[in-house]
Amino acid sequence: MAATTSPPDALHLESLTRVFTPRGKAPVTALDGVDLRLPAGGVHGLLGPNGAGKTTLCKIACTVLLPTSGRASVLGFDVVRDAAEVRREIGIVFGGERGLYGRLSARENLEFWCAMHGLGRRETRTRVSALLDRLGLADRADSLVETFSRGMKQRVHLARGLVADPPLLLLDEPTVGMDPVSAHDFRALVGELRTEGRTVVLTTHDMAEAESVCDTVTFVDHGRVVGTGTPGDVRGLLARGSRIRVHDVADARALAGPLDLPGVLTTHDPARRTLDVDVEGGQDVVGQVMAAILAAGHTSVTAGPPSLEEVYLGLLGTDGDGNRRGMRVGS
Numbered sequence: 001m002a003a004t005t006s007p008p009d010a011l012h013l014e015s016l017t018r019v020f021t022p023r024g025k026a027p028v029t030a031l032d033g034v035d036l037r038l039p040a041g042g043v044h045g046l047l048g049p050n051g052a053g054k055t056t057l058c059k060i061a062c063t064v065l066l067p068t069s070g071r072a073s074v075l076g077f078d079v080v081r082d083a084a085e086v087r088r089e090i091g092i093v094f095g096g097e098r099g100l101y102g103r104l105s106a107r108e109n110l111e112f113w114c115a116m117h118g119l120g121r122r123e124t125r126t127r128v129s130a131l132l133d134r135l136g137l138a139d140r141a142d143s144l145v146e147t148f149s150r151g152m153k154q155r156v157h158l159a160r161g162l163v164a165d166p167p168l169l170l171l172d173e174p175t176v177g178m179d180p181v182s183a184h185d186f187r188a189l190v191g192e193l194r195t196e197g198r199t200v201v202l203t204t205h206d207m208a209e210a211e212s213v214c215d216t217v218t219f220v221d222h223g224r225v226v227g228t229g230t231p232g233d234v235r236g237l238l239a240r241g242s243r244i245r246v247h248d249v250a251d252a253r254a255l256a257g258p259l260d261l262p263g264v265l266t267t268h269d270p271a272r273r274t275l276d277v278d279v280e281g282g283q284d285v286v287g288q289v290m291a292a293i294l295a296a297g298h299t300s301v302t303a304g305p306p307s308l309e310e311v312y313l314g315l316l317g318t319d320g321d322g323n324r325r326g327m328r329v330g331s
């Protein structure tokens with residue numbers, strides 16, 4: 001019987017380390033032995049605070065930076081040994097002002113990138129028009145990019161990432177500077193890219209964005225992966241039970257006694273007048289907690305898993321001893 005081989009991962013990192021050694025300064029470890037597998041297909045989010053190492057990771061994946069040690073491969077191609085193949089497979093979108101030619105129009109920028117990818121004149125014309133349409137840039141296609149707003153430049157970046165029709169897209173903070181409507185359209189576009197069978201890896205600081213578009217999320221902090229899995233897995237593990245939110249609680253003292261139960265943690269937010277009750281036990285404890293809340297006269301209650309933002313804060317915040325928390329979801 002023929003051996004079955006699984007398709008290569010979109011991104012496979014093994015003990016990946018990157019150290020920067022600025023002249024005259026102490027070395028900075030931007031990535032510190034990262035092990036990570038992101039399967040081909042779907043949308044994968046990289047989340048983490050400023051300086052966590054997300055951009056460094058993206059730059060190594062697209063061969064802009066070399067690893068200091070360890071290995072990284074993209075769709076089965078090694079970023080060092082097979083750099084040319086990796087570049088063929090990947091479309092990159094690093095936001096900001098760099099990488100676009102301000103004195104050229106949006107159309108000319110894209111034509112330039114088509115030429116860089118060796119596309120013929122006819123193919124260039126159709127592809128550029130289709131991308132300008134797709135990114136909502138058709139009516140400004142012939143204006144100089146230097147006259148564009150930040151969000152419009154961001155859309156030109158995105159179009160540029162799609163010029164070569166790559167199976168994998170790396171987007172570093174793609175919606176920075178976009179207004180809510182553009183960001184919403186962008187998320188719809190990411191959904192389309194997924195439907196087309198592409199893999200999208202994106203970094204974002206926007207938890208709602210990660211929640212709405214990502215099939216997996218990976219939390220990075222201090223150059224290490226501190227949690228990875230589907231948003232549901234990540235939420236489930238953090239919650240390890242249930243969260244009940246009681247609304248309109250100006251003073252939580254009346255509930256302090258009844259909720260002083262093993263495995264029950266309460267957090268009162270006087271400004272929002274909410275009391276969050278995290279219950280680590282089974283349904284019997286949840287029942288006891290609900291009974292105590294209702295007995296105290298509180299009827300405005302919501303229950304459910306924590307949001308991705310709460311997971312983020314739980315994972316990347318500090319525990320009571322000032323130590324970083326960490327966990328791994330799945331394999």
Ligand SMILES: Nc1ncnc2c1ncn2[C@@H]1O[C@H](COP(=O)(O)OP(=O)(O)OP(=O)(O)O)[C@@H](O)[C@H]1O
Nearest residue numbers: 020022028029030049050051052053054055056057
């Ligand atoms: N060229 C460089 N020279 C020296 N240090 C660098 C360089 N590039 C990045 N670093 C450092 O590496 C660490 C990781 O930076 P990186 O840009 O990857 O973080 P990030 O997660 O993308 O942060 P942000 O959310 O702010 O974009 C930081 O401490 C940063 O200062």
Ligand SMILES: [Mg+2]
Nearest residue numbers: 054055056172
């Ligand atoms: Mg960054």
